[in-house]
Amino acid sequence: xxxxxxxxxxxxxxxxxxxxxxxxxxxxxxxxxxxxxxxxxxxxxxxxxxxxxxxxxxxxxxxxxxxxxxxxxxxxxxxxxxxxxxxxxxxxxxxxxxxxxxxxxxxxxxxxxxxxxxxxxxxxxxxxxxxxxxxxxxxxxxxxxxxxxxxxxxxxxxxxxxxxxxxxxxxxxxxxxxxxxxxxxxxxxxxxxxxxxxxxxxxxxxxxxxxxxxxxxxxxxxxxxxxxxxxxxxxxxxxxxxxxxxxxxxxxxxxxxxxxxxxxxxxxxxxxxxxxxxxxxxxxxxx
Amino acid sequence: xxxxxxxxxxxxxxxxxxxxxxxxxxxxxxxxxxxxxxxxxxxxxxxxxxxxxxxxxxxxxxxxxxxxxxxxxxxxxxxxxxxxxxxxxxxx
Numbered sequence: 001x002x003x004x005x006x007x008x009x010x011x012x013x014x015x016x017x018x019x020x021x022x023x024x025x026x027x028x029x030x031x032x033x034x035x036x037x038x039x040x041x042x043x044x045x046x047x048x049x050x051x052x053x054x055x056x057x058x059x060x061x062x063x064x065x066x067x068x069x070x071x072x073x074x075x076x077x078x079x080x081x082x083x084x085x086x087x088x089x090x091x092x093x094x095x096x097x098x099x100x101x102x103x104x105x106x107x108x109x110x111x112x113x114x115x116x117x118x119x120x121x122x123x124x125x126x127x128x129x130x131x132x133x134x135x136x137x138x139x140x141x142x143x144x145x146x147x148x149x150x151x152x153x154x155x156x157x158x159x160x161x162x163x164x165x166x167x168x169x170x171x172x173x174x175x176x177x178x179x180x181x182x183x184x185x186x187x188x189x190x191x192x193x194x195x196x197x198x199x200x201x202x203x204x205x206x207x208x209x210x211x212x213x214x215x216x217x218x219x220x221x222x223x224x225x226x227x228x229x230x231x232x233x234x235x236x237x238x239x240x241x242x243x244x245x246x247x248x249x250x251x252x253x254x255x256x257x258x259x260x261x262x263x264x265x266x267x268x269x270x271x272x273x274x275x276x277x278x279x280x281x282x283x284x285x286x287x
Numbered sequence: 288x289x290x291x292x293x294x295x296x297x298x299x300x301x302x303x304x305x306x307x308x309x310x311x312x313x314x315x316x317x318x319x320x321x322x323x324x325x326x327x328x329x330x331x332x333x334x335x336x337x338x339x340x341x342x343x344x345x346x347x348x349x350x351x352x353x354x355x356x357x358x359x360x361x362x363x364x365x366x367x368x369x370x371x372x373x374x375x376x377x378x379x
Contacts, residue, residue: 056355
């Protein structure tokens, strides 16, 4: 019989402690806050489930949630197909491979707030390259501090610019792992490009694409810094995504109770969607 | 020391409940390893831990839905939740 050695658990211990302090204990505190009211000074009053009920029936929350789903939906619809297309058209061997890979990886190396600031300046109507060009050369009225449509177009373009590379790199990794024999077999059978994509490349990319969609869903659903720096949630409330609204409630108004209730609902949504997606995508793999 | 966490008894019981459920699962896992894996009625392959996760997540949504659409009190959804948890461990 094999001897059981449980020493490996000790190596997991540091991670456990870290997770306890940066996730578990703050999370428990948020749960405690969500059922109480405070005016500061560490004095709390029992509030029951009032915050949850108020929030679930508040138009402000529904609107922010709707904007959040719209944002995540749009960027997923753009980034996933675009990423796959770019990965398919990248060279598989030769001099251009590292050039493409490094160029692709560059946007992801830039910190979130820098991305926001960059796009902010880029789109300023009087001095920004894009803003000036649109307004003065093309004559299109483009000002994201005035028009909600321009603001939305800008945050979506920014996110596509920043994160499509992630989908590209993951899809590319899936593509290069396909053995040549598959392509040779397809050639002998006279398969069309579409058939090769549909029956060889897509199934082989399924796992990395699952991870890519999951990561992009979670990241975009929790996005805060970039739209905050770029539009600050405006004009009006038109780009106030869920996280921006949450910070407004928690730190702007110092309503810790409602903010805690909101973050728990936020968390429950992220958890459910991620779990559902992952379970459905990997359902047939486990036999 | 713990005053900043603003503990209340009801929230403490929630966490005591979750952690003792995890403790029971650990004990069961030591007694019969493998997680009692099976394919349930939803077509998912689940272990005991998965079933606990699904039942807790479902409970959250049942409660939130009732609170949002019908409001207090929450005795009826509590009954639905218990039925859901039993269903999860029995069939899923």
